[in-house]
Amino acid sequence: MLVTVDTGGTKTLVASFSQDGTVGEQIKFPTPKDQTEYVALLRQTLQQQYGSQQVEAVVIALPGIIKGNVAVWCENLKWSNFNVVEALDGVLGDVPILVENDANLAGLAETRTLAKVPESSLYVTISTGIGTGVTTNGVIDPGLRHGEGGHALVEYDGVVRKWESFASGQAIHDIYGAYARDIQDPATWNQIADRISRGFLAVIPIIQPDVVIIGGSIGTYFDQYGAQLTNILTEKLPPHIPCPEFRQAAHPEQAVIYGCYYYALDTLATQTA
8 A cells, every 4th residue: 555645735635545546545634834733643644544554655745845855945834944754754664755746746647647658748736836847758857856837937017926926826816806616707717827828938948848737726727728828828939839738637636646656656666676
């Protein structure tokens, strides 16, 4: 059994997977902002749910820059230099704990589930913030694994600011006073498409992915803005840089836990090779 933990800016999802990729019971709880409270709640959950079972690995996804299993910085949780492996030491005995950025993991899962794995894919999760993950030939790109596309600095309304500050799910809620599920006006969705396009216009010429996959809570509503988004990008991108294929995530809300599963398989296979 593999245990996966998707730590989001607002909620945490814990799930188990069998070796063949069948997802088991899922447990959700609000993500505590305090690191100590998060560790205590996660430790309790893992021990109660899986303490008596045979677990091969625990993979924890965190929404920030991960280096050497340490969360150097998680923007929306305001966590810094958080060594979650050390904090959870011994939670399930000697079961290894792996840590990776949530968008990297989601991109890994969504790319692996495509009928044909592209040479390069860019995964973008638009939720509390905006996270990006680049996959090359079916694995997390080692040279771009620390990239934070949501922090790309772009001009909007005459001000240079972070992409996620005006185009994330949280920003959309703050600006329009409604969650995406409640927005019905096509003109509003066209405005949202414009907001989202600004970051892509900065990121696509650098990465030039074959496929762009959009996930997260806003990814769930891709049909509301997808056509307008690709129209804007096709018009604005330079002629020699074509607009890549855009796809909605197959698992907009669960891509991270599936990515944890694939990441565990890859890591364990490498360790036993």
